[in-house]
Each structure stands twice: as C-alpha cells, then as structure tokens.
Amino acid sequence: MTKMDDVAKLANVSTATVSRVLSKNPNVSLKTQRRVLEAVDILGYKPNRLASNFRKRSSKTVVVVLPDITNSFFSKIVQGLEEVAQSRGYHVLLGDTRNNVESERNFIDLVNQKFVDGMILATARLPKEEILAVSQEIPIVLACEYFDGFDIPTVTIDNVSAAREATQHLVNLGHRRIGFISGPLSIVLGRDRLKGYRQAMLINELPVEESLIQEGDFTVQAGYNAMMKLMASNHPPSAIFAASDEMAIGAMKAARNKGLNVPEDVSIIGFDDIPAGTYVHPELTTIRQPAFEIGTQAMNLLLDMIKGCAKERKQLVLPHQVVLRETTTSPRG
Known part of the structure; x- marks a missing residue:
C-alpha cells in the first residue's frame, strides 16, 4: 500500500x-x-482520510438521517442538501433509520465519535433531551421536525396551518363527514397535522368523530389499511385527508377495491406533493412542501454553524401550497 x-x-x-x-x-x-x-x-x-480527520479535527463530511429512505418525499430533500454540500466542498453520508429509535441513536453515536462534522435530522423520535444534549457538542439541524422551546436550528413548514387548509378545502367543496389518516402521533408532524384537521372541523362547527381518525405511519400500506377501516363504517366519510401522499395513494387503492370511484364517491387529499401524485389516476390533490428548498436551507444552516458563521435566525418556516388536481370534488347529492 x-x-x-x-x-x-x-x-x-x-x-x-x-x-x-x-x-x-x-x-x-x-x-x-x-x-x-x-x-x-x-x-x-x-x-487516509480517517487519519487526516483526527489531525485536522474535520472530516468535511456530514451525516443526514432519514426516517424512511424509500419515501420519495425525502429524495427531493436529499437532492437539495447534496447540491449545497458539493458546492461547499462537503460529503454527505445518508442514514436510514427505518423509523427505528435505536437506529437513530446509533447515528448520533457516530456523530459523538467525531467521524463527521455535523448532522441533519429529518427524523427525531429520540427524546428531545437526548438530541439537545448532542446539539451542545456538535452542530445539528432539524429538517421537517422541530422541538418547542429548544434552541436547535430548524427548517420546516407550518404543518398545523397546512393541515387546516387541506381540511378546509374539503369543507369548501361541501363535505361535512371528513375522515383523517394521521401520521404517527408519537412525533410532532403527526400531532401537528391532526391539530390542523381538528381546528378546521371546529372552525366550521363540524363534529370531530374519533372513529373517523385513523393513525398511520406515512406509508402506502398504512393508508390502505386505514382507508379500509374507514370505509367499513356504517356511515363512511365522503372525503379523506391523508397526512402524506403515500398514505393517500394507499387510500385510493382501498377505495377502488371497495368499488368506489375517486373523487365521485369519495374525495381524497394528500400531503407532500411527491412525484407519484401526478402519475396516479386520477391525479392527487395535495399540500406541496418545498422539499428541495428544505434540503438547501438545512444544509446551508448546518455548514454555516460548522464554520462558525451561523445566522441569527435559526428557525426557518418555509411556505406551503394547496395543489388542486383531480381527487377532490363536491359530494354527491
């Protein structure tokens, strides 16, 4: 050698x-x-880059931890952060936790051992105190996730407002019995989108029936399973708000298997605006998150912190948008 x-x-x-x-x-x-x-x-x-890292105390490498690398929403985020990292001379390591808390902890241990210069977390299932403790030792940025009252740099959207607007869209079309397929309620995104749904229902003086709320995990299979339960009701909803596009696509498949047409028999709106939403039939109405910009902003924040020139404004809230396509319409009758 x-x-x-x-x-x-x-x-x-x-x-x-x-x-x-x-x-x-x-x-x-x-x-x-x-x-x-x-x-x-x-x-x-x-x-020998590893030996060089020990001498320089810098690896020119950051790790990005994702909850589910198969979810295409994160591919745009990765594209954004990779573009910034490459332009600034950094390498990116991707870590997939598969929604497992211990896997997330293992990646944080990697950071603690100083093999990388910083971390972007697109998942935060660990207790917030653990993440806060690590953030005192090495630069960390949260992408999509956030912690109330903690001074950890964050790039996200207003998930409560976005979910409220998605639900309001269905109300404006005339729907009164609206089902909701949530994300995991153990994480802030799941809770915020549920909060937005509840707010819209209460603002419009519509009853919030707990039987019309089904918890999922942002996957197609979870959307399918939740939709099957909702459609098995004696009085099923005329519209569904799914807290991710993948769950919305799963719900569309379940509706077809039940012999229902979307949107004539049941309207469906998703969340994220993943590419597949324009390839399913009918095309999916959704909430668009600026995924690429989330990636670029998060990486710029992290690299600024690493170089000691972080900006004062640490919590960035980016705009979202309701994207109207073909899966929502007024209810029959």
Missing part, C-alpha cells in the same frame, strides 16, 4: 509538503505542487 512517505521520496519533498499540497494550501509553489501531484498520480496514492 502506497504511503505518503513514498510520494515525498519520489517528489523529493517532505511529507509535510505533500500534506500541504493535498490539502490545497496556497503557500506551496506551483512547481512543487506539480511535482507532488505527478508523484501521487504515478504511485496511485489515496490519502
């Missing part, structure tokens, strides 16, 4: 000079730089 000493000998320089050239130190003459880089190329030398 080629070592830095070998490069130094071939280039007739010191190992310190080789290190300065590889780290792009400007205080090395162009002639010496060329000689070192030619030696690197001839010998096929690969720098």
